[in-house]
Amino acid sequence: xxxxxxxxxxxxxxxxxxxxxxxxxxxxxxxxxxxxxxxxxxxxxxxxxxxxxxxxxxxxxxxxxxxxxxxxxxxxxxxxxxxxxxxxxxxxxxxxxxxxxxxxxxxxxxxxxxxxxxxxxxxxxxxxxxxxxxxxxxxxxxxxxxxxxxxxxxxxxxxxxxxxxxxxxxxxxxxxxxxxxxxxxxxxxxxxxxxxxxxxxxxxxxxxxxxxxxxxxxxxxxxxxxxxxxxxxxxxxxxxxxxxxxx
Amino acid sequence: xxxxxxxxxxxxxxxxxxxxxxxxxxxxxxxxxxxxxxxxxxxxxxxxxxxxxxxxxxxxxxxxxxxxxxxxxxxxxxxxxxxxxxxxxxxxxxxxxxxxxxxxxxxxxxxxxxxxxxxxxxxxxxxxxxxxxxxxxxxxxxxxxxxxxxxxxxxxxxxxxxxxxxxxxxxxxxxxxxxxxxxxxxxxxxxxxxxxxxxxxxxxxxxxxxxxxxxxxxxxxxxxxxxxxxxxxxxxxxxxxxxxxxxxxxxxxxxxxxxxxxxxxxxxxxxxxxxxxxxxxxxxxxxxxxxxxxxxxxxxxxxxxxxxxxxxxxxxxxxxxxxxxxxxxxxxxxxxxxxxxxxxxxxxxxxxxxxxxxxxxxxxxxxxxxxxxxxxxxx
Numbered sequence: 257x258x259x260x261x262x263x264x265x266x267x268x269x270x271x272x273x274x275x276x277x278x279x280x281x282x283x284x285x286x287x288x289x290x291x292x293x294x295x296x297x298x299x300x301x302x303x304x305x306x307x308x309x310x311x312x313x314x315x316x317x318x319x320x321x322x323x324x325x326x327x328x329x330x331x332x333x334x335x336x337x338x339x340x341x342x343x344x345x346x347x348x349x350x351x352x353x354x355x356x357x358x359x360x361x362x363x364x365x366x367x368x369x370x371x372x373x374x375x376x377x378x379x380x381x382x383x384x385x386x387x388x389x390x391x392x393x394x395x396x397x398x399x400x401x402x403x404x405x406x407x408x409x410x411x412x413x414x415x416x417x418x419x420x421x422x423x424x425x426x427x428x429x430x431x432x433x434x435x436x437x438x439x440x441x442x443x444x445x446x447x448x449x450x451x452x453x454x455x456x457x458x459x460x461x462x463x464x465x466x467x468x469x470x471x472x473x474x475x476x477x478x479x480x481x482x483x484x485x486x487x488x489x490x491x492x493x494x495x496x497x498x499x500x501x502x503x
Numbered sequence: 504x505x506x507x508x509x510x511x512x513x514x515x516x517x518x519x520x521x522x523x524x525x526x527x528x529x530x531x532x533x534x535x536x537x538x539x540x541x542x543x544x545x546x547x548x549x550x551x552x553x554x555x556x557x558x559x560x561x562x563x564x565x566x567x568x569x570x571x572x573x574x575x576x577x578x579x580x581x582x583x584x585x586x587x588x589x590x591x592x593x594x595x596x597x598x599x600x601x602x603x604x605x606x607x608x609x610x611x612x613x614x615x616x617x618x619x620x621x622x623x624x625x626x627x628x629x630x631x632x633x634x635x636x637x638x639x640x641x642x643x644x645x646x647x648x649x650x651x652x653x654x655x656x657x658x659x660x661x662x663x664x665x666x667x668x669x670x671x672x673x674x675x676x677x678x679x680x681x682x683x684x685x686x687x688x689x690x691x692x693x694x695x696x697x698x699x700x701x702x703x704x705x706x707x708x709x710x711x712x713x714x715x716x717x718x719x720x721x722x723x724x725x726x727x728x729x730x731x732x733x734x735x736x737x738x739x740x741x742x743x744x745x746x747x748x749x750x751x752x753x754x755x756x757x758x759x760x761x762x763x764x765x766x767x768x769x770x771x772x773x774x775x776x777x778x779x780x781x782x783x784x785x786x787x788x789x790x791x792x793x794x795x796x797x798x799x800x801x802x803x804x805x806x807x808x809x810x811x812x813x814x815x816x817x818x819x820x821x822x823x824x825x826x827x828x829x830x831x832x833x834x835x836x837x838x839x840x841x842x843x844x845x846x847x848x849x850x851x852x853x854x855x856x857x858x859x860x861x862x863x864x865x866x867x868x869x870x871x872x873x874x875x876x877x878x879x880x881x882x
Contacts, residue, residue: 272569367602408668412600419569419597426569460699467531468664468696469567 268296268307268388271425272418276470278463280436285476289394290321292430294330296390297340306340307388308422310376312369314346314398315432342376346398365402366413377420377427385423393417395432400462407462411469435463435475504740504752505765508714509546515557515655515689517745522688524679526712528705530698532720533736535758537567537661539718540694542763544659547690551589551657558689560589560647560656562640567662567694570594570624591643592624595665599630631669633678644687655689658682663708664696672704679711714742721755734758737768 269275275292279285296307313321321343322332335341346369363371377389393399396410403409420427467473508525516522525543529536544563550556563573570592598604625643627636640658648654660666666675682691697705709715717739734757741751753768793801 367600370602411668412602415596415599416602464531465699468534468699 269390269428269430270471271388271428273428273471274414274418274466274469275428275430275472275474276466277430277432277474277476278435278467279432279476280434280478282478283476285432285474286316286394287324288474288476289392289430289432290324290328290330292390292392293321293325293332293341294328297332297335298330307390308340308342308380309335310342310344310373310380310389310391312344312346312373312391312393314402315394317347318343318345339380342380344372344376346402364409366399366409369399369402370413370416373417374420377422381422386425387423388425389420389422389427391417391420391427391429393429393431395434396462396466397434397437407465410462411465414466415469431466433463433466504738504754504767505542505756505763507742507752508716508740509543509550511714511742512543512547512657512690512692513550513556515657520745521683522685523690523713524683524711525690525692525714525716526709527692527694527716527718528697528709529694529718530696533718535734535736535756536694536696536718538758538763539716539738539756540659540661540692543692545762547657547659547692548590556657556689557655558657559651559654560591560644562591562593562643562647562656562658564593564595564636564640564658564660565624566595566599566630566660566665569596588623588649589647590623591647593636593639593643594624594626595630595636597626598628601628604628630666633666633670633674637678637681640682641685641687648687652687655687657690658688658692660691660693662696663693664699667700667704672707676707676711679708683711714740716740738765 277285277288293309293311296309311321318332325332332341332343336343373391377391380389381387393414396414399410399413400407403413414429414431417427417429511523512525527536527540527543529539547556547558547561551558551561563570565573573590573592623646625639627639629635644656644658645652647656663675663679666678670678679691679693682688695705695708719737719739721735721737736756738754738756739751740754741749743749754765755768757764757766
């Protein structure tokens with residue numbers, strides 16, 4: 257049902273598409289990333305093509321995703337060994353981002369991260385022009401922290417990722433963003449309509465900006481009726497004619 | 504209304520004036536702004552290909568979508584498999600900040616990528632340089648009209664919101680004004696997401712526009728109707744005419760696979776008959792209106808302390824004989840009507856239950872007058 261809601265044709269995400277998963281503290285959307293990993297790395301039928309994934313992990317280590325994906329029938333270690341899956345661990349000490357940053361101080365952190373992602377995509381190319389590469393980011397809120405709070409750098413990074421060419425196709429991007437970690441939902445709990453005070457100029461929040469440019473927005477919310485044993489939340493896609501489904 | 508906007512883009516600029524500017528503004532309530540922009544873009548492309556438009560070329564500044572999306576056959580003209588060089592794209596999508604240019608001073612470099620002859624685009628490597636961007640737009644425009652200096656071209660900016668990430672409002676408005684002032688520019692169109700910016704920013708950009716198209720939801724935004732609002736909505740177009748008048752039109756739109764369909768809207772004021780009597784009485788549980796008999800009785804009530812409009816002096820009974828009558832009697836003047844009034848006032852009517860006897864404190868006391876009682880003071 258989720259595939260139908262997303263308009264998934266079975267051959268992977270559309271080239272150049274941006275899929276945004278927006279969650280909150282009450283209903284976390286991290287499980288959607290492993291859902292996408294399984295759908296992309298383990299196709300449901302032989303006729304459908306396989307996609308390759310570059311995963312930018314800033315929130316959890318590789319073992320976390322490997323453990324959950326294994327329960328769902330997807331072996332990330334095997335996919336990594338086959339060259340189908342690349343995991344960029346931004347949490348480990350001495351990772352690509354921090355070690356390279358010492359040498360090239362002139363570039364911004366997200367520019368350096370883009371160069372690493374671009375190199376990873378180029379290394380994965382096998383010469384098959386129909387290969388599709390999906391770049392997954394967990395999560396955009398931590399990207400914003402790395403950029404020093406500059407949401408324009410995060411948006412530029414995601415746009416650059418979408419513009420990377422892999423064969424005939426541009427890369428698709430799946431990004432998780434927390435809809436309730438902006439200053440508007442801070443300690444005071446005030447809602448300024450999606451605006452963040454940034455000096456004298458008010459700017460829209462990262463989730464708000466992404467909402468406009470994303471091709472697909474998946475919103476993960478808690479149930480309006482409260483907690484339940486069997487159903488933990490609901491998922492909505494405002495772009496789809498299929499109504500929300502419970503999980 | 505949509506046809507009027509398409510005509511405005513087609514007819515272009517009048518001699519001695521700035522190019523018309525069409526601004527499409529939307530919010531997250533509808534997300535239909537890009538689709539509406541695409542509709543007018545396709546319409547303008549059709550007119551240019553058919554030779555009906557003043558502009559002979561079109562420059563698309565790609566900030567929000569890929570350059571190749573503008574060259575897709577489904578976006579312009581129906582059945583055309585290949586477009587000519589009249590459509591040029593300034594690619595601000597692939598490398599807007601110069602991150603792909605290593606070891607090269609990308610600040611002022613504008614390179615062209617013509618590997619694919621169908622994708623005639625000029626790549627912009629520094630979106631923060633508006634002067635360079637303006638030069639790229641004009642350069643692409645001249646290429647679209649085969650460098651003929653007297654032929655005009657139109658410009659489409661697919662997202663001013665992206666430009667506002669990197670530029671201040673004064674810089675952006677200066678850029679848009681310069682574009683409109685260029686002699687070769689026939690018409691300009693841009694898209695803005697109104698909920699991403701402050702209202703003063705949107706208002707400033709609206710002032711630069713000759714036509715503002717508000718893309719609004721058809722229904723009030725409810726959680727259940729969010730899905731419906733993606734495909735349907737309402738367009739409100741405010742156009743400033745040359746004679747200074749502002750015209751506003753409303754239409755409903757429906758986004759389908761083949762394009763956007765527009766249907767006129769019958770406003771509520773047009774349904775209401777002009778001679779409909781509106782009552783101003785508030786709606787309460789008791790009756791505040793007067794019947795005809797009550798109106799007549801009210802008109803016959805003699806109000807105290809006021810003249811009745813019959814030319815006679817109002818006489819107020821103050822509890823003692825009328826001194827004025829006695830003065831008139833001395834002069835031999837009969838003021839019978841006053842006395843009758845007094846008598847009429849003090850005579851008990853048949854069936855009356857009581858009387859009022861008013862005794863003044865002092866008969867010597869003069870009746871109240873308008874004179875200042877302190878006038879006789881000699882200090």
